[in-house]
Amino acid sequence: MSATAATPSAAIPGLGRRIGSLRKERRWALITAYISLVIAAIVMLAPPLYMLLTSLKTSAEISNPVGTPWIVRHPTLENYWALISDPMFRGFFFNSLKVTVCVVVLTMVISVLAAFSLARMKFFGSQVLATGVFLTYLVPDTLLFIPLYQIVGAVGLLNSTWGLVLVYPTLTVPFCTWIMIGYFASIPKELDEAALIDGANWMQMLTKIFIPVALPGIIAATIFAFTVSWAAFVYPTAFITRPDEMPLTIGVVSQLIRGDTFAWGQLMAGALLAALPPVVVYAFLMDYYIAGLTAGATKG
Amino acid sequence: MALDATTVTAAGPAAAPPRTGVTLHRIARRRSTIAFLMALPLIAVIAGLVAWPAGYAIYLSTLNRRMTSFIGLDNFQILLESETFRMVIWQSCIFAISAVVLKALLGFWLAHMLHHIPTKGQRIWRGLLLLPWVVPPALSTLGWWWMFDPSYSSLNWLLNAVGAPSVPWLGEPGWARASVIIVNVWAGTPFFMIMYLAALKSVPDQLYEAAAIDGATGWQGLRYVTLPMMRNIISITVLFSLIVTFANYDIVRVLTNGGPRDLTHVFASYAFQVGVLSGNIPRGAAVSLFMFPLLAVVAFFILRGVNQRNREMA
Numbered sequence: 001m002s003a004t005a006a007t008p009s010a011a012i013p014g015l016g017r018r019i020g021s022l023r024k025e026r027r028w029a030l031i032t033a034y035i036s037l038v039i040a041a042i043v044m045l046a047p048p049l050y051m052l053l054t055s056l057k058t059s060a061e062i063s064n065p066v067g068t069p070w071i072v073r074h075p076t077l078e079n080y081w082a083l084i085s086d087p088m089f090r091g092f093f094f095n096s097l098k099v100t101v102c103v104v105v106l107t108m109v110i111s112v113l114a115a116f117s118l119a120r121m122k123f124f125g126s127q128v129l130a131t132g133v134f135l136t137y138l139v140p141d142t143l144l145f146i147p148l149y150q151i152v153g154a155v156g157l158l159n160s161t162w163g164l165v166l167v168y169p170t171l172t173v174p175f176c177t178w179i180m181i182g183y184f185a186s187i188p189k190e191l192d193e194a195a196l197i198d199g200a201n202w203m204q205m206l207t208k209i210f211i212p213v214a215l216p217g218i219i220a221a222t223i224f225a226f227t228v229s230w231a232a233f234v235y236p237t238a239f240i241t242r243p244d245e246m247p248l249t250i251g252v253v254s255q256l257i258r259g260d261t262f263a264w265g266q267l268m269a270g271a272l273l274a275a276l277p278p279v280v281v282y283a284f285l286m287d288y289y290i291a292g293l294t295a296g297a298t299k300g
Numbered sequence: 301m302a303l304d305a306t307t308v309t310a311a312g313p314a315a316a317p318p319r320t321g322v323t324l325h326r327i328a329r330r331r332s333t334i335a336f337l338m339a340l341p342l343i344a345v346i347a348g349l350v351a352w353p354a355g356y357a358i359y360l361s362t363l364n365r366r367m368t369s370f371i372g373l374d375n376f377q378i379l380l381e382s383e384t385f386r387m388v389i390w391q392s393c394i395f396a397i398s399a400v401v402l403k404a405l406l407g408f409w410l411a412h413m414l415h416h417i418p419t420k421g422q423r424i425w426r427g428l429l430l431l432p433w434v435v436p437p438a439l440s441t442l443g444w445w446w447m448f449d450p451s452y453s454s455l456n457w458l459l460n461a462v463g464a465p466s467v468p469w470l471g472e473p474g475w476a477r478a479s480v481i482i483v484n485v486w487a488g489t490p491f492f493m494i495m496y497l498a499a500l501k502s503v504p505d506q507l508y509e510a511a512a513i514d515g516a517t518g519w520q521g522l523r524y525v526t527l528p529m530m531r532n533i534i535s536i537t538v539l540f541s542l543i544v545t546f547a548n549y550d551i552v553r554v555l556t557n558g559g560p561r562d563l564t565h566v567f568a569s570y571a572f573q574v575g576v577l578s579g580n581i582p583r584g585a586a587v588s589l590f591m592f593p594l595l596a597v598v599a600f601f602i603l604r605g606v607n608q609r610n611r612e613m614a
Contacts, residue, residue, distance in 0.1 A: 025518075029416055029518075030416065030417065032413070033412075033413040033414075033416040033417050034417065036409065036410065036413040037410070037413055037414065037417070037425050037429070040406075040410055040413075040429055041425070041428050041429060043486070044428065044429050044431060044432050044486070044489075044490070045428060045431060047432075047440060047443040047444055047447060047486070048431065048432075048435065048440065048443060050443060050446070050447055050454055051440075051442075051443040051446070054446060062452065063452075065452060068457060068461075069452065069454045069457055070454060070457075070458075109341070110341040110342055110345060111342065113338040113339070113341065113342075114338060114339045114341065114342035116338060117334075117335040117336070117338035117339040118335075118339060120335075121331055121332070121334065121335035121338070122332070122335065123331075123332035123333075123335040123336045123339070124332060124336075126335065126339070129339060129342075129343065129346075131603070132346060133342070133346065134603065134606070135599055135603070136346050136350045136351075138540070138543055138595065138598075138599045138602065139350055139354065139595070140543060140544065140546075140547030140568075140591070140595070141547070141549075142547045142548075142549050142567070142568035142571065142572075142588060142591070143354070143357070143547065143588050143589070143591055143592065143595070144349075144350065144353045144354065144357070145571075145572075145576075145588075146357060146360065146571060146575045146576070146581060146584045146585045146588055147353035147354070147356040147357040147360060147585065148349070148353050149575075149576065149581070150356070150360065150581065151352075151353060151356070166349075167349060169345050169349065170345065170349045170350055173342065173345050173346075174346070174350075177342055202331075202334055202338075227434070230436060231436030231437065231438070231439075233436070233437070233438040233549065233550045233553075234549050234550070234568070234572075237549075237553065237572070238572065238576050249436055249438045249439065250438075252438075252439065252442070253438055253439075253442065253553075253554055264446055264449075264452075267442060267446070268442070268443065268446060271439040271440075271442045271443060272439075274436070274439050275435045275436055275439045275440070278434055278435070278436065279431070279434055279435065282430075282431075282434045283427075286423075286426075286427055286430075289434075290426070290430070290494055290498075293491070293494055293495075294494060294495055294498040
């Protein structure tokens with residue numbers, strides 16, 4: 001650059017070359033981008049793909065590998081069939097479903113009410129509470145599971161899915177409240193003034209204005225609560241030892257691994273089936289999912 | 301539901317004819333009362349399920365194994381004197397720091413690459429690359445565990461196919477530690493990518509145009525435009541991920557369960573081992589409390605970053 005600027009006579013051919021090189025640079029940047037993305041996609045998708053391949057193999061094919069393990073020679077659905085017809089696995093699924101639905105409903109009621117109150121109807125200490133919500137979000141479950149183990153034990157809910165319903169809100173409520181505060185705070189004040197003039201009370205204002213306007217935020221928060229309670233692992237591992245009360249995550253990890261001869265095909269099929277609901281939700285609601293993910297920092 | 305009923309009845313009289321300053325004051329007071337009632341379930345969750353257990357953990361950690369008598373800081377002292385626990389501290393720090401640095405760099409790189417390609421194609425790539433973040437980590441780690449399996453490792457097959465020797469993924473301490481980090485980076489990179497991509501998109505194009513007119517190279521644009529504009533999100537994301545990674549449990553539990561020879565334990569998995577599996581609740585609580593100082597420091601900086609950002613955006 002300094003070379004072309006040094007002598008005016010050299011500037012014009014230099015300029016021509018620079019424009020050409022700019023286009024070339026752009027093309028190279030694009031090629032680099034695609035190469036990086038393809039490599040990244042291969043790395044990111046290889047483990048789930050290999051799980052899928054394994055789940056389609058028979059035990060005989062898994063234990064006597066001939067050639068590459070990355071292709072399926074005799075695809076079969078027997079692993080999936082064995083799981084679906086297994087009452088224990090169906091039990092895991094229903095436990096997960098029960099806990100997740102309860103937790104999502106509970107979380108959304110708690111956090112929408114609280115976020116509305118914190119974003120709009122300040123009260124003594126509400127600012128401190130908003131900061132407190134954020135700090136609670138930063139407290140990891142692995143710091144709390146031992147005292148909670150004692151507390152849940154004292155309430156008599158160890159080995160019960162209801163114990164999970166009790167403690168999962170620690171995972172979901174702080175973040176959901178936090179992003180709902182952000183969404184509610186971005187609604188213009190004129191809207192609630194108009195509602196107040198029309199004689200709406202606070203409850204009507206929340207249900208008739210805030211919830212409809214902030215619907216994308218509510219969907220994002222619901223997806224978050226769903227994903228987190230479906231994937232929760234620390235609490236069920238600590239609190240549940242009876243197979244009939246286990247949700248999917250710990251059920252697949254602890255019950256499908258039996259003895260030394262692993263039923264790998266079945267294990268992978270189980271893991272994939274267990275991972276399916278969040279993936280399906282994600283596939284259909286990706287934009288909300290990403291909005292929720294980034295809301296914590298970009299809306300803050 | 302009970303809460304709805306109380307707020308509605310409390311809100312009813314608020315519409316009564318406002319006459320003097322006293323009534324106005326009462327309305328204001330009522331408004332704050334309603335607000336408080338609406339926030340009450342949240343307060344109950346925070347106080348009852350986070351603050352109280354956290355305090356209870358501190359109390360528990362000062363008891364003896366049978367939880368019958370107070371022994372002060374003995375649990376902490378015993379832990380610090382044990383060789384295994386000092387290894388756990390080391391391993392937790394190595395694991396968290398290297399995983400977070402790798403995730404941040406890879407995430408930044410991928411976000412940039414994604415930002416470079418035409419907008420039309422970004423959606424599908426973003427969708428594919430975010431998949432590891434969506435699958436519950438305990439389950440995707442099972443897949444990795446199977447890929448690392450000593451006798452049937454598909455990764456070793458790939459390595460052998462290109463002429464490299466097999467790797468004892470989970471059998472040897474050094475490789476086991478690397479494996480745990482690899483899986484964590486695999487699962488966590490998409491989060492960084494998506495955060496950085498959102499941040500990159502929020503940088504106004506005019507800034508780059510202005511920089512280009514001033515003769516900035518691509519590298520200078522990155523250094524003097526992108527990074528300063530993203531500084532806040534980068535630091536919040538890194539600090540946040542530091543907490544989550546530091547407190548990670550799923551991956552270690554499924555992949556190595558702390559082995560070989562307790563060398564891959566991190567705080568969470570060791571606390572679980574000591575507190576729940578070996579039944580020494582007070583010492584387990586002490587182990588997990590060791591995470592607290594780091595979390596407090598990191599939380600302080602995150603809060604500062606978030607507040608700064610709010611001020612900038614206001």
